[in-house]
Amino acid sequence: VVLLWGLAGLCITLRGVLPLAKDRDGVSPHVNRFDGLRKLLPPGEPVGYLGDGEKNIQTVMAFIQTQYALAPVLVAQGTDHPRVVGNFLAKPPTPEEFTALRLTVEKDFGHGVILYRSDSP
Amino acid sequence: MAGTLWIPLLAPVLFFYALISVFLKESPFNRVWIVLPVSAGLGIGCSSWLYGVILLLAGPPGFGYFYFEIPVILCISAILILLPRHGNTFSPKGQDAPAVRVPVCEKMLCGAFLLLAALAAVIFFLISLKGPHGGWDAWAVWNLKARFLFRDGEAWTHAFSPLIDWSHPDYPLLLPGAVARLWTWAGAELFRAPVTIAFLFTFSTVALLTSSAGLLKGRTQGLLGGILLLGTLDFIGQGASQYADIPLAFFMLGALVCTFLVCRDVPMAFRWMLLSGALAGCAAWTKNEGTLFAAALILGWMVAGGLRHRWKQATKEALCLLAGALPFLLLLAWFKFRFAPAGDLFARQEAGAMLHKLLDIDRHMLIIKTFLWGSLKMGGPLVLGIGLILLREKAPAKTRAASIAGWVTLGCMLAGYYAVYLITPYDLGWHLSTTADRLLMHLWPPALFLSVLRLRSNNYSR
Numbered sequence: 001v002v003l004l005w006g007l008a009g010l011c012i013t014l015r016g017v018l019p020l021a022k023d024r025d026g027v028s029p030h031v032n033r034f035d036g037l038r039k040l041l042p043p044g045e046p047v048g049y050l051g052d053g054e055k056n057i058q059t060v061m062a063f064i065q066t067q068y069a070l071a072p073v074l075v076a077q078g079t080d081h082p083r084v085v086g087n088f089l090a091k092p093p094t095p096e097e098f099t100a101l102r103l104t105v106e107k108d109f110g111h112g113v114i115l116y117r118s119d120s121p
Numbered sequence: 122m123a124g125t126l127w128i129p130l131l132a133p134v135l136f137f138y139a140l141i142s143v144f145l146k147e148s149p150f151n152r153v154w155i156v157l158p159v160s161a162g163l164g165i166g167c168s169s170w171l172y173g174v175i176l177l178l179a180g181p182p183g184f185g186y187f188y189f190e191i192p193v194i195l196c197i198s199a200i201l202i203l204l205p206r207h208g209n210t211f212s213p214k215g216q217d218a219p220a221v222r223v224p225v226c227e228k229m230l231c232g233a234f235l236l237l238a239a240l241a242a243v244i245f246f247l248i249s250l251k252g253p254h255g256g257w258d259a260w261a262v263w264n265l266k267a268r269f270l271f272r273d274g275e276a277w278t279h280a281f282s283p284l285i286d287w288s289h290p291d292y293p294l295l296l297p298g299a300v301a302r303l304w305t306w307a308g309a310e311l312f313r314a315p316v317t318i319a320f321l322f323t324f325s326t327v328a329l330l331t332s333s334a335g336l337l338k339g340r341t342q343g344l345l346g347g348i349l350l351l352g353t354l355d356f357i358g359q360g361a362s363q364y365a366d367i368p369l370a371f372f373m374l375g376a377l378v379c380t381f382l383v384c385r386d387v388p389m390a391f392r393w394m395l396l397s398g399a400l401a402g403c404a405a406w407t408k409n410e411g412t413l414f415a416a417a418l419i420l421g422w423m424v425a426g427g428l429r430h431r432w433k434q435a436t437k438e439a440l441c442l443l444a445g446a447l448p449f450l451l452l453l454a455w456f457k458f459r460f461a462p463a464g465d466l467f468a469r470q471e472a473g474a475m476l477h478k479l480l481d482i483d484r485h486m487l488i489i490k491t492f493l494w495g496s497l498k499m500g501g502p503l504v505l506g507i508g509l510i511l512l513r514e515k516a517p518a519k520t521r522a523a524s525i526a527g528w529v530t531l532g533c534m535l536a537g538y539y540a541v542y543l544i545t546p547y548d549l550g551w552h553l554s555t556t557a558d559r560l561l562m563h564l565w566p567p568a569l570f571l572s573v574l575r576l577r578s579n580n581y582s583r
Contacts, residue, residue, distance in 0.1 A: 001504065002345050002348050002349055002352075002504060002508070003230075003233050003237075003348060005348075005349070005352050005500060005504050006233075006237050006348040006349065006351050006352025007237065007240075007352065008352065008500075009351070009352030009353055009354050009356075009500055010237060010240050010241055010244060010351065010352055010357070012354060013244055013354065013355070013357050013358055014240075014244050014247070016358070017244060017247045017248050017251060018247070026252070027252065027254040027260055028253070028254065031254070043272070043273040043275060043276040043279075044275060044276050046284060061257075064260075064261045064287065064288075065260070067265065067285060067288075068254075068260045068261065068264070068265050068268070071265055071268040071269050071272060071279075071280075072268065072269045072272050072273040072276035072277065072279050072280070073276075073279075074279050074282055074284050074285065075284075075285075076284050
């Protein structure tokens, strides 16, 4: 019984792994988008963060993965820092929204990764 | 140095293998399959401790650190290996084991165990291949910290910034330190560093459980314990996810195994207790829950001593345990007081709110329900429970103290987890759903070890 139980437990774990094996890793593609940006940011200076609008598990995960990608640069939600990282998986904000947030694009790295400079005093 | 991770990985393991073998050379329980997994855990734990000392003193060490570390530990290992010894050698060949014929069914069980272990290793590598960054907590907490330590010497203290309070900046650094140490050696963030560490902890837990239960009770019980652990839903999954929970479970199991050897090997009792303390110290340097474990183990040992009216002896042994854990506890205290921000449990709420939560019956019911469902979901506890009902026998008098201490320790841990959930500042449902499975997994390998020792012996057990 114990043997069968052990085998069943491992088979269930294996079944959970195999369909996802095709997708490989969900983290690497997200994190690799930040390689260019990371080289540009000085490690001692925290940056703000702007992501896709609504707060859900995907946007929280995207924020945390951004911090993981950019460490040791600290990433803080909001636009209260001189530089702000934009991470848009859906669509980037319109130029009107930039103006409202007093942000200007410093560099667009593609794949939804944009570095902004904050014009706030 | 990329590709040669085995040097910084195996050097500390070899060092502890040699050290423990010499330290316990007179002990009949100084067996290769117990010493080897313990050395693997202690090797990773203590090298991370040394890395932590240098880190907190002077910031993240560069490659130059290894010009000191590796030659010193290899030299000491060589001296220990070459020391003239009397009595047992490195891997004593079971001097108290009678020469009995191993029955066919036991051979088959052993074969099945090895097959399951091989299958588990394949599954482990598939999971690691699929997600080399590990599971959510691995990249959001443990590997994130390792990146802070490895990537930039100047900004490493950002790892403890309140700005990233979701990453538990107050958690200790055994795992991030061990990963950052290997990355420093390799000069690159190799995925295989955290994967190998996770592999060593996961399979050392299985090896230690199987060998120690086999030695203390009988091969059949040891193999059954190993099979139950391998087949536990999510054990391999959590191990391969690179979380700190399986390393913590390993250190807890190791510390409890050593307390049993304290009872069985009276002449070497203080030495086994020192080793138990070192493993409990590693647990404290792994996760905050490890500090609770170290305290609970000391309490459990004192309770067991008190029940047998042997306060004086138990106090001496508990002091020995504390001495073993002391280097880790001192480093932990330094880290907590000097670098880490306040923990999130108490910092975010007032006493009145906590009291209200303590009296909320719905919270109690939800926690109990989650604990019960979580245990059932793991599968193993159910099978083991049935086995214990059918095949239970009284705990042997020799190891009753360790058995009492073990169950008191695990009881205190469970009570501690219960209390934390009760007063958590987070939404209770969310907190339970995201953490309870992992917390129960801390307790499962030690509980499995304590339980299989109560299964009826066969004729071939010792």
